[in-house]
Amino acid sequence: MSLIPSSKGTTALVALVIAMAAVGTAAAVTASDTSAPDEAQVGEEVSVSVTLSNLYSDNDEWTLRGTTQLTNVTGWEVTKVRPAGNTTEEYTGQDSFETGISNADNVTDVVVTITGDAPPVEEFQYDPPQRFEAAKLSQAVGQGESTIETVQIHHYTNESQQALNAIQSADEAVSGTDNADAQSYLQNAIDFYETGNFDQAISNAEQAEETANEAKSSQDTMTLILYGVGALVVLALIGGGVYYYRNQQDSYDKLR
Numbered sequence: 001m002s003l004i005p006s007s008k009g010t011t012a013l014v015a016l017v018i019a020m021a022a023v024g025t026a027a028a029v030t031a032s033d034t035s036a037p038d039e040a041q042v043g044e045e046v047s048v049s050v051t052l053s054n055l056y057s058d059n060d061e062w063t064l065r066g067t068t069q070l071t072n073v074t075g076w077e078v079t080k081v082r083p084a085g086n087t088t089e090e091y092t093g094q095d096s097f098e099t100g101i102s103n104a105d106n107v108t109d110v111v112v113t114i115t116g117d118a119p120p121v122e123e124f125q126y127d128p129p130q131r132f133e134a135a136k137l138s139q140a141v142g143q144g145e146s147t148i149e150t151v152q153i154h155h156y157t158n159e160s161q162q163a164l165n166a167i168q169s170a171d172e173a174v175s176g177t178d179n180a181d182a183q184s185y186l187q188n189a190i191d192f193y194e195t196g197n198f199d200q201a202i203s204n205a206e207q208a209e210e211t212a213n214e215a216k217s218s219q220d221t222m223t224l225i226l227y228g229v230g231a232l233v234v235l236a237l238i239g240g241g242v243y244y245y246r247n248q249q250d251s252y253d254k255l256r
Contacts, residue, residue: 029139030054031149032109036134039154040118041161046070048135048151052110060103063140067096069132070116081109098140112137118155126167126190129154163189163198166205174208179215182208 033051040046052064066076075092078099083106091097101107114135124130131152138147156164167189174182185208192201 028054028057028146029148031137034149034151036151037153039156042118042120042155042157044118045115046118046134046153047113047115049111049113050135050137050149050151052112052137052148053108055101055107055110056103059139059141062101063098064101064110064112065096065098065138065140065145066112066114067136068114068116068134069119070095070114070134071119073114073116075115077111077113079111079113080105080107081111082106083108118153121155121157121160124160124194124196126164126193129156129164131155159198160193160196163193163201163205166202166209167193170205170209170212173212173216177212177215179212182212182215184208185211 030053031050032053034049036048037046064078066078073093073095075090076094076097078089078091078097080087080089080101089097089099101110112135119132121130131154133150134153135149135151136147137149138145167186170186170189174186185204189201189204189208192198192204
């Protein structure tokens with residue numbers, strides 16, 4: 001006896017598959033717009049703004065949390081965008097905040113802004129350069145929490161930036177040569193930079209660049225010499241050919 005599925009069962013199955021597909025492709029809460037500087041000097045005032053969208057793709061109610069490594073925080077401003085009018089919550093002088101987000105409140109987007117100072121550098125790195133978290137926003141539901149957006153900014157001191165500029169210039173020069181001494185000076189400069197010895201880093205970077213340029217100059221000179229020698233060889237061959245031809249002509253004339 002064969003079993004023929006009922007139309008109701010088939011309809012329910014199709015509906016379930018569509019629902020599962022919709023859940024699988026739903027977009028999570030996203031940062032639709034982020035405004036922040038790429039870098040900042042230690043102690044410099046920094047402002048970061050992040051706009052969050054797709055607020056209810058996973059949950060109709062959840063908690064928005066924010067943390068920062070900025071110092072001397074002026075405060076957070078959390079603006080909840082609603083068709084009927086926006087509301088702004090302020091968290092003055094705090095390095096973190098949390099607020100509830102609910103679809104029942106008809107909030108369509110959330111704009112988070114924070115202002116504070118770039119913190120001191122704990123550890124210098126050349127590649128990739130050291131960064132700090134200016135703002136980290138996450139979604140908390142029950143006991144779980146997931147990161148929505150992390151805004152990282154390169155921070156530096158005046159001395160470290162001078163050393164970094166010298167190393168980057170040397171790196172560009174050294175990349176054009178395979179000179180072992182230049183490469184060694186460059187690596188030493190990077191090592192000194194990452195330990196905070198910026199004067200020595202600059203000194204080694206300058207040596208690396210000078211050595212690389214000298215090696216490149218010597219290589220260019222050798223290339224010109226080789227071209228010159230090649231040209232002389234060609235001229236000698238041409239001259240020899242002419243001499244041979246004339247000598248053969250003279251011999252032929254004498255035989256006549």
